[in-house]
Amino acid sequence: MSARPEQQRIEANGGWVNGAAAFVGDNPARGAVITYYQRTRHLFGKLRIEVLDASGALIDELPASTRRGLNRVVWTMHRRAPHVPPAAQLAFAGTQGPRVLPGTYTVRLHKNDTVYDSQVTLGLDRRVKWTPADRKAQYEAAMKVYALFNDESALFGRIAGLREQVAEAGKGRPKGEALLRRLEDFDGKLDAIRKKIVATKEGGAITGEERLREHTDQLYGAITSWEMGCG
Incomplete structure (x- = not known):
């Protein structure tokens, strides 16, 4: 299991219509890409991926594919969403947790009783002017x-x-x-x-x-x- 260092890029939404001569390519994944390999398909028992901070506290839990071969899952670099009380309308911002701080995080794959650990390092977007503080x-x-x-x-x-x-x-x-x-x-x-x-x-x-x-x-x-x- 591995994950490359990742920048916390500026989050934005939107777009515009391009002409026929414009080149359009795929954007980088909007998160840290975690890659793991399974020799055979996982058929029985638990299979889950956790993200922990430096203190060992659980930050997020990610869906894990059970198929054999190379698997990839993208961590949004956010904490789990807060517990929002139910109401007659949606709390849009509350559907997502805050973006975590730059630093090194442990990615832990649980496969039945076996645990595999790796680490991912997050840094600020190189274009930004603000500081870690x-x-x-x-x-x-x-x-x-x-x-x-x-x-x-x-x-x-x-x-x-x-x-x-x-x-x-x-x-x-x-x-x-x-x-x-x-x-x-x-x-x-x-x-x-x-x-x-x-x-x-x-x-x-x-x-x-x-x-x-x-x-x-x-x-x-x-x-x-x-x-x-x-x-």
Whole structure:
């Protein structure tokens, strides 16, 4: 298993229509290419690829092909996406984790009980003007918002769990009973908190509804997409 050193190139999207005389070639892969060889097809047991940082912490997990021969998988050089609470519209920026810092990472292939390790070194795009310190500042800011997403999801999960318990406690109780009214009142308060965390109107972004989760996504996207340095 091997992976060549890779630049963290400026991330961009877009394009334009070229004339018939224009030459168009393939762009480099948008990530670090990891290559591994299997003498035979993997048929039974676990086969997975992990990426770990210098401390041994799991950064990402990649799909692994089971076919025999040379196999390649591209790591986007991002952490796993944050846990974003579910809502009526998609949190676009939150579908991807922040780009990791330049450095050396361990690529670990698990094939049943056998483990194969290799390393990949990531560096800054040679065209950029900012420094590793700028990238670190951006990464740390992104991770603070990343943690906020996780906190929102944890709170959302606790609210959902409490509402399930309230619904279960209210089953079979006669309408108008004092305890049932108290349960319904408590459920309403829980739902009001939920609606402060996430957008609940169906119709996606066109509804214009923005709650804590949606504002978090905007902030997260603004930080992770910034490519101009911090100077």
